[in-house]
Amino acid sequence: MRRVAVLSTGLTKVDKQWRKSIKELYGDAARLAIKDVKIPQIDALIVGNMCASDLSDQNNIGALIADYIGIAPSTAYRIEAACGSGGAAVLGAYLAVASGMYDFVMTGGVEKLTDGVGGNTTHSLGKAADAEFELFYGSSFVSLNAMLMNHYMHHYHISREDFADFAVLMHKNGSRNPYAQLPFPITRETVINSDMISDPISLYDCAPVGDGAASLILCPLEDAPKYSDSYVEITGIAGATDTINLSSREDLLTLKSTVSAAEKAYKMAKVSPRDIDVAEIHDTFTITGVLSLEDLGFCEKGKFHKTLANGGFEPGGSISINPSGGLKSRGHPVGATGAYQVAEIAMQLTNKADKWQIPDAEIGLAQNIGGSGSSTYVTILRRSR
C-alpha cells in the first residue's frame, strides 16, 4: 500500500444555493480544488451524495459530474452511506490511490437539499434509518435521535441546558468561518426557547438544512511535493457499522461504529485520542455531538458538560472541537459533510483556515456518521514537513 496525501481542497459556502444545480455546485468546489495544482490528469472521481435520486430526480451522479467538469472518460461514481457518504467517498478514494491503481483521484461530496419540496427533504433524510422497522412506525431522523437524547438525559441526569451549551460553542466557532451556513453566535436561551421539534430536541439542537459541495484531490504522498507545497498525509482511515435500527443495540448510548472506526484509525495512525489537536465531529443533533465526543475518547461518558464548561473543547483547550462550527453552524449538506470535515482538517493543518485557524495544529481527526450511528468513517490527517 502506498502512503496517500490530500493534495488540495475546495469548498462552497453551505447555504440555500437556489441558483446552483447539483453539478454546478460540485463544479464550484472542484474548480477550487484543481486551481493551484497542475496535475497531469484525474484518474477517477468518487463522490458522496445521499438524496439526489429523491430530491433532484437524478441518479448516475458520477457520470453527470464527470461530464460537466470535463474529466470523461475517467471513471466516476457516487458512494452512498446516508450522512456518512462523504467520509465513505474519501475512504474509497484513499483505497484507490493506496492500492496503486490510480494516481490522482478527485473525491468529495455534494448535496442539494433545497431541491426538495414540501416534506420530501425530511422524508429523504429519514431513509438513513430502517424503512420497515423504524420509518414504518412514524419515526423520522430527528425523532430517533430525540429518543436517544431523552434516554441520555434520564440515564446521566443531564439537562437540556448542558446540551444547549454545545450548540452555543458550535455557533461561536462557526461565526468565524466564511463557509458556515449559520455564522452567528447564539445563547443558551436561543436553544432552550427555540421550537420543539421532537422532545427534547428543539430547533437549535439540530443542524440546518442546506446545500454544499466539497472537493479533494488525493495522490501518492511521494508525488505530492511535485504539485503542491501545502499537502497533508492521511495517516489513519477506517469505516465501521452497527445495527441499522437503534433498538437492536446492546447499549443505546454507545455509537459502536464510532468506537470501532476510531480504534482502527488510531491504530493505523499510531496515535491516541490525546494526540489529536483538532477534530471535526458529526453533530447532526447536540446528542450526536456528545456521543461522538465520548466514543472518540475525547471525554468520559456522561461528563461532557464538565469539559465543555472549562473550555476544554475550545481553541487553547485540550482539543479544539469543530472550529468550523460543526454541522450545527457550518451546516450539514448530508452527503458532502464528511468531505467538508476532511477538507477542513486539511486546511487547519496547512494554515489555510484564516480567521478560524487553530494555531500549530499537527494532527487532526474527522468523524462522519451515517444514520443514527449505523455507519461511521474516521480519518486522521497529519501535517507534512
Next chain:
Amino acid sequence: MMSVPRYWREIPERTRFEGARCTACGNTLFPPRMKCPKCGSEALEKYKLPQKGKLMTYTIVRSPPKGFEKMTPYVLGMVKLDDGTIVTVQITDVQPNQVSIGMQVESVFRKISEDGESGIIEYALKFRPIF
C-alpha cells in the same frame, strides 16, 4: 406509497410480532437476521415476542414525516419487552404529557397509516399503558 407485497412480506413481524431466537445462546432478535449478532450462530428459530414491557425512552413527535400529519403530536417510544428485547413503536391511547419513562405498556393492534385515498391501509402493533 408502499407496494402491497412490501407490506405483506412483513406481516409476521408487524402483526404477530415474530422475531427470532438463537438456539445456541438464547439471544432474541427483532427484526430477524441471518446470524445471531451475539454468538454468530445461524441456528435461529422463529420466536414470538412478549407483548408486555416497559417504556425505556420516548419522544413526542411534533414535526411528523409524510403520512403521519393527522395524528400529530404522537408518541414514539422504545419498549424493553419482558424478555429484554427492545422494539421501536408508537405509544397510543394516552395523552403525550401523561407518558413517562419506566411506564408499563402492552401491545395492541392498530392502524399505522394510509397511503392516500387509493393506497393500502397499514396495520401493525402499537403499545398502550397498562393502568
